[in-house]
Amino acid sequence: MKNNIPPLPPITSQWIHRIADNYDLQKELIDTYESPLNIHHLESFKTNLAEYHSILNAYDFKSKIYYARKANKCSTLASVAFENGFGIDTASYTELRQCLDLNINPQDLVVTAAIKNDKLLRLAITNRVLIIIDNKDEADLILKIAEEENCQAQVGFRVSGFEYKDHKLKSRFGFDIDEVGGFIIEFFNSEEVTEYVNFEGFHFHLDGYDPQQRGAALHQTLDLIETLITYDFNPSFVDIGGGILMNYLEKEDFWIEFQKQLKKAVLGKREAITYQNNGLGFNNRNGEIEGGLKTYPYYNDTTKEEFLKNVLEIAYVHRKPVSYRLQELDIELRLEPGRSLLDQVGVTIARVAHRKKDVDGNFLVGLEMNMTQMASSSEDFLLDPIVSYKNRKTEEESVEVYFTGAYCLERDFILKRKISLPKLPEIGDFVIFINTAGYMMHFFETEAHLFKLSQNVFVNNVEDKISLLDFYRDENNLETKHIYL
Ligand SMILES: Cc1ncc(COP(=O)(O)O)c(C=O)c1O
Incomplete structure (x- = not known):
């Protein structure tokens, strides 16, 4: 017996509906920029930025938010985040170079790259950009470069290995919480080092999305800070990275x-x-x-505000909540949200190239894109796309389809999920993937077979009379900033 495919309708903003309802506009866009195309909506990004500010402004301790630009490669988003009072978290030489070229204040940048070579460190040190150190080799290289450049490096230490429910939260990143204090005391025990390296604070990024773990990690980092203060160190911040949950689904x-x-x-x-x-x-x-579902928790009802509240109100071994301790110690709380700042900011549109039936009777709808242009770091992207039909008449029967891509791999399925549609798409129809700006559109994209990377455009206000002229390329924006700022 044939059962229905369970739908997963995504939360879909008005601006997305306006574009999704306009086949002619989609056609013009794809004719101009080719398939697939990533569209970004700046107003939605600005709304998310403002929301984060208002959540943190409600607390009395100092705070600073960095937009983690690794989640989306568009430079426009980095410059808009900066213009709206955010710092930028950079994870590579090019991300940092581009931010400096955009005239983003070096003091509002941080380098959290997992691998830091001489070139990246030199750029950061000579521009006085804060570097988050992961290991002793990096610390030694930073000292060497700072001496060569006769410049003081600004550094923080990434910490991991926090105790949580009687076990250690293991990570490949950072120094172990039990060892980092001893390392810092020893490393800075010379005038040569204190002249060239300035220790500013701590950083951690925990895997997963558990606020309790973040709260415990914050308490343990604050304990460490209290110990280091007795050794005359004066760290001023704790950066808890990203991982703040967002909700993709309607219900x-x-x-x-x-x-x-x-x-x-x-x-x-x-x-x-x-x-x-x-x-x-x-x-x-x-x-x-x-086993369990290995995907992002696409539905969750913990808002950003509640998530942070849960982190900040955790009291640990008979102590006060984190929020109180931050204020008492005069420590700035830093966050680096990526995905959650990109909520409702982007869609990816692809053109239907062919339809066929496989031997099992499944409809395969081939799209002019490949699996890396809409790829999740988890097992699948669990949101129903919207199909925009040129011919909207629906006398035809509903169908169940898989979307396939252009790479010569059997596994090039854009979504692993079967999708139920009111009718079979025709060649030239468009498939619109919703809420793809955070990690989905860029994080894994490759140029195999010499396919071009997809283009990225922006649109500001999406009014009824929107036209092709309202869209502009991310790269154009970078050039403009480069020349005029
Ligand atoms: C150091 C660091 N900061 C920030 C982020 C952004 O996290 P998210 O996009 O989940 O908010 C990441 C993500 O991996 C990270 O590694």
């Missing part, structure tokens, strides 16, 4: 139902809802479900 019911149906499919109790019955983390072990 929790859909999210729960999807997981229920996926488990049923994995157990063979209904037809597959993913390609080759991929469990996206769930496995069938002797008729029982094993």
Whole structure:
């Protein structure tokens, strides 16, 4: 028996609906910029920036927010974040170079790159950009470069290995919390080092999205700061990185139902809802479900405000909440949100190239794009796309399809999920993937087969009479800034 495919309708802003409802505009856009195309809406980004400010302004301790630009490569977003009072978290030489070229104040930049070579460190040191150190080799190289350049390097130390519920939160990044204090005391025990390296604070980025873990890590970092103060150090900030949850889906019911149906499919109790019955983390072990869903938690009802409140109000081993301790110690709390600042900021549009049926009777809809141009770091991107039909008449039957891409890989499926549509798309129709600005559109994109990377355009106000002329390229914006700022 044929069961319905459980839908996952995404939260979709008005500006996206305006574009999605306008086939002619989509056609002009794709004819001009080619498929796929990433569209960004600056007003939505500015709204997110303002929301973060208002959440943190409600607290009495000092705070600073850095936009983690690794989540999206557009330079326009970095400059708009800066213009709106944000710092920028950079993770590579080019990200940093571009920010400096955009005239972003070096004091509002931080380098958190996982690998830092001589070139990146030299650029940061000579521009007095704060560098987050991960290991002793980096500390030694920073000292060497600072001496060569006769410049003082500004540094923070990344910490990991926090104790949480009787075990260590392991990470490949940073110094172990139990060892970093001793390292700092020893490293700065010479005038040569204190002349060339200025220790400003601590940083951590925890995997996952648990506010309790962040609260515990903050307390342990504040304990460390208290110890270092007794050794005459004067750190001024703790940066807790990103990982602040956002919600992609309209309703929790859909999210729960999807997981229920996926488990049923994995157990063979209904037809597959993913390609080759991929469990996206769930496995069938002797008729029982094993494992958990390995995707982003696309539905969650913890707002940014609540998430931060949960972090800041955690009291730890008979102590005061983090918010109180930050104020008492006069420590600035820093955040580096990426994904959550890009909520509702972007969509990716691709043109339908062909339709076919595979041997199992599945419709495969080939899109002019490849799997890296809309790729999740987790098992799948669990949001229903919108199909924009040139011919909207719907006498035809509804269909279930998989979207496939251009790479010569069997696994080039744009989504692993089967998608239910009111009718089969035709060649030249468009598929619009919603809320892709954070990590989805850029993070994994590659140029295999010499396909060009997709273009990135911006639009400001999306009024009824929107036209092609309202869209402009990210690169143009960079050139303009470069010349005029
Ligand atoms: C150091 C650092 N800061 C900030 C972020 C951004 O996190 P998110 O996009 O989840 O907010 C990341 C993400 O990996 C990170 O590694």
